[in-house]
């Protein structure tokens with residue numbers, strides 16, 4: 377048996393076990409089809425320089441300690457006493473295959489995963505916090521603390537429209553937490569490219585724990601993107617029906633406008649009967665859809 381606060385296997389088993397239960401991981405109510413494939417889990421220290429650098433670049437952002445102090449105002453914890461546990465939930469093969477065929481509008485599975493899969497991710501955050509607290513640990517999910525802002529926006533990842541309104545910045549960055557936790561690097565389209573690709577959904581918690589840091593098998597923020605590493609690709613830009621991705625990156629305003637004005641109404645009228653901020657075309661039918669691009673995988677010596 378391992379200790380929840382010291383051994384990362386406790387948290388890994390918690391995440392895997394939760395999603396292995398079909399009742400927790402259904403693409404829509406009553407379906408036996410899973411919303412998410414096998415999750416990835418990684419860990420970072422609360423005082424990791426990644427969080428400090430983010431705060432310096434974008435002063436409104438939270439560090440792990442900021443979020444923790446919000447949840448535990450009387451805490452005497454320092455940043456070094458904290459750990460971040462992050463996860464990536466990969467889209468299933470069925471969802472990706474369907475999405476690859478789409479050119480301008482999302483597939484039904486993608487919309488379902490966006491909506492019900494988002495609820496699963498939120499429930500996982502809650503479950504993780506509850507389980508750690510049941511082990512007498514202090515833990516919080518920053519995105520839940522930030523209700524109505526970052527929870528669904530997930531740091532304005534492609535296709536996301538913040539519940540706080542277009543352009544509303546999130547305080548907590550799920551992508552930075554995942555990047556710090558060794559789960560991947562950023563692509564031209566802003567999404568995080570993980571070992572299971574960039575068609576993923578991210579989540580994280582902060583806890584007073586001594587989990588060891590997951591080694592980061594990369595040196596820079598964009599190491600696993602062909603555009604930045606080799607100066608070629610831009611497949612995500614060609615996939616974007618809104619012209620939101622260029623060599624300069626993703627134009628968040630264009631992306632949000634397309635989702636708001638085109639895809640969400642389409643999901644409502646043609647797919648699900650209610651609007652969902654779903655698109656994600658830039659995340660499929662690209663070299664980084666389901667893995668690190670072959671030419672950039674660690675050990676290839678690029």
Ligand code: SF4
Nearest residue numbers: 535616631655656658
């Ligand atoms: S394909 Fe374009 S509009 Fe759709 S999520 Fe990606 S960047 Fe946004």
Ligand code: SF4
Nearest residue numbers: 563564602609610612
């Ligand atoms: S599709 Fe190509 S350019 Fe776009 S994020 Fe992936 S590797 Fe980078």
